Amino acid sequence: MAQPLVKKDDDHDDEDYSPFLGIEKGAVLQEVRVFNDPQLDPRRCSQVITKLLYLLNQGDSFSKNEATEVFFSVTKLFQSKDLGLRRMVYLIIKELSPSSDEVIIVTSSLMKDMNSKTDMYRANAIRVLCRITDGTLLTQIERYLKQAIVDKNPVVASAALVSGIHLLQTNPEIVKRWSNEVQEAVQSRAALVQFHALALLQQIRQNDRLAVSKLVTSLTKGTARSPLAQCLLIRYASQVIRESANTQTGDRPFYDFLESCLRHKAEMVVFEAARAITELTGVTNRELTPAITALQLFLSSSKPVLRFAAVRALNKVAMTHPMAVTNCNIDMESLISDQNRSIATLAITTLLKTGNESSVDRLMKQITNFMSDIADEFKIVVVEAIRSLCLKFPLKYRSLMNFLSNILREEGGFDYKKAIVDSIVILIRDIPEAKESGLLQLCEFIEDCEFTYLSTQILHFLGNEGPKTTDPSKYIRYIYNRVHLENATVRAAAVSTLAKFGAMVDALKPQIFVLLRRCVLDSDDEVRDRTTLYLNTLGGDGEVVETDKETKTLLFGALDIPLVNLETSLKNYEPSEEPFDIDSVSKEVKSQPLAEKKAPGKKPTGLGAPLAGPPSTVDAYERLLSSIPEFLDFGKLFKSSVPVELTEAETEYAVNVVKHIFDRHVVFQYNCTNTIPEQLLENVSVIVDLSEADDFAEVLSKPVRSLPYDTPGQTFVAFEKPEGITAVGKFSNTLRFIVKEVDPTTSEAEEDGVEDEYQLEDLEVVAADYMMKVGVSNFRNAWESMGDDFEHVDEYGLGPRENLAEAVSAVINLLGMQPCEGTEVVATNSRSHTCLLSGVFLGNVRVLVRLQFGIDGSRDVAMKLAVRSEDEAVSDTIHEIVSSG
């Protein structure tokens, strides 16, 4: 045996040898001619097909003509009786996926094979024909397929069943007719036939819940099934459980079946069952225990896949039932050193979720060893898990912060470092005690940070947070070092940070001035400019003056002008005597400001987000409204509604409206989108008819000047209303605009436009618009402390209602208040219910409401309404709303 091995080494020279070396598509296509020989050579033909398949497999593609030519040549090969060649013919036909007019050529040959005596022909012809066929042909071969489903050869039956599963997507009505045959196949003794039949039968009946439930019931009693079929059955059973969860009470159906599968001899079944149990909605600890035990056994398996599967499932359980997983912690800890890093990472993150306060330190020690030898992507997962652990156990911030700062100093890529820095920033934000040490860690980090982005972000953060600490001076050294050692971008950021310290901490001002003056001669103009600016604004002539408000806005305020607008204005500015005036820049946001909110992005965390947390929708609206001078004297915005659609989906113009409520005004913000590419709309406004809204008077309307295709624009209409009164009404809206044709090729609009109108749906202002949903954590305390000075109690009959739940939600919606302590949920069939509501009414008056409902035999609902608020008038208003609503 030794000799051949040596020989093998000699062969290494032509390691790259391949039968397909230097293969060329053109040459192979020439070779296809052999298919037309009168005397077919099966072996040679097979080789040519293999070459064609090789080309396709390597990503080569055939043009339409080439494919057609190959296909026609291949059809000639049906003449050959050679089994092996026929097999290759089937394979290449599937790969070529011929068009429907070409399919006809092979249909008769394939149909002949479908009725052949040879099982292999039958099975493969079915698979090929079903792959390439269309609906019309299917009716012709349906009879044979039904026969094949119950064929005694399992390969043939499986081929027909699997083809049925694929055809169900395109021709459901035909496949559904086969359910008798499929039903018969479910009883097959052949393991895989049963699996395929089960898959098809369930898909045929998937819209019939009862039928699926019956199917599962009948099958869960039997045994002797292939593991795959058993897995499928478990999935069906858990689906039935999921769907029946709302309608049934008491014992869960099929739980016993799932539990019994935990003792199945096939691992895939055990795992499938265990996972199904852990994913049951509202699973109890008693139900969970056997599944966790089964998974625990997998944790110490020699097979990586089992360990991975188990730890992944347990990781999920740990999110909802951390206590149930703690039994596995010892096994899990040994997995930290698992060869497979995915398993180790999952184990660690699970442990971090289940760990209690006392185990944190031990865990951190283990993780520290682990971190050095895993890839960045795993490290990021761990860092995120540690961040949430720290938020869970704030008292442990010291050891967790230590850990983060240690790994921050080690090697790592940008994403990893960013994850750590983000985590530290979040911890600083949420755990006040961690602030000082966290800031110092960040300072240490920027001393030796290779990422400009992170350095500038940290400097910015330091500038905002550092001055507020007890001893701001200790950060100055770190910041000033940057001015010496870093690139221009970081230097500029450092200068800004220094200025912020100077502005906020008067005691440091003289020192800061000294430092800043050293930067005046920096080699970079941005750094020089910033320095000069700050020295001037902070009064750098040596005197320590209190920083004025304007300077603070300059340093700390957010730029409330869209950068795009600023850029355009600066480009248009021509050098002249007149200085550039930033106030002349439009604050109007060109694109819909809320569109980005809807975008499925991660919620802003870390450095990118302002410290006060993400801005609420109201903030965004407030900024938008305050950018319009006409609305400035309306006072403070009380509440903005959610957008209400005024058009159907997919109409020419899409319009929704947001109701902004002020003390004495209401502003409607119409968000309009023009969905016709050939049109440009100008002077777009909404004409509002107030005939059904007597309390309102229109004060102004602000049109959109131009509304090009697919660029949202906003038009506003403002109304005056009596102060303190919950004026309600119905507004009918008409969109009015000038429409101009747009040349699609040049996208230039014509000069002349036509005035046009477009009817929108009506809009209502209701009492709930004057109420903000603001919850209280402890209703009883709030209720007691509010006192009964302005309590107003009354009883109402709500008339016959469907059930109690419906009555409760109707009143909640009418008042627009926040239900507290989960009292909006009514137990089924209960005869009485108490609901607690909280909110803030127009004028910032806190309101608490206690609702007691009762329902009698004839479904008449009675309600006792108790209101407490800080203002008697408001308490009365709530009662008015209910009595009129």
Added chain:
Amino acid sequence: MELCPCVKNILLLDFEGKRVAAKYFCDDWPTNGAKEAFEKAVFNKTQKTNARSEVEVTMLENNIVVYKFVQDLHFFITGGEEENEIILATVLQGFVDAVGLLLRGNVEKREALEYLDLILLCIDEIVDGGIILETDANIIAGKVASHSTVADGLSEQTFSQALATAREHLARSLLK
């Protein structure tokens, strides 16, 4: 909701990550470029791991990838995030063992290319349009070999015999 276990792709790559044979059953990777990028990512992620004695597993782009290496060949099977990884591992083991039988124990790139038709037929017998057809290596190899021109005679032997002759075959081919 799709409940039937589903295979997204079957890949056979060489020791440099180059494609020997690949079959995709879903539209997650619509172009050849996307497919090659995925193969590269899978290869790079698994390259340094030891997947020779047992089937290994990892996550990539919200997919589960199970893999095993034999000589200079890397076998992969991908399934969705929610798929039962043990099922995928069973399919992979079936694939690896069937290839072993078909190549008569001589599982290496050169041999795989030499008998590429067998490899392609083998994949065709394991999964049809994402649905698992068969996981038993003996049955898979039997179905492929019974009607192959290249492996004539293999079907008449039992597979233990086949493996026994494999060694002989190896020696012979090297002495040529």
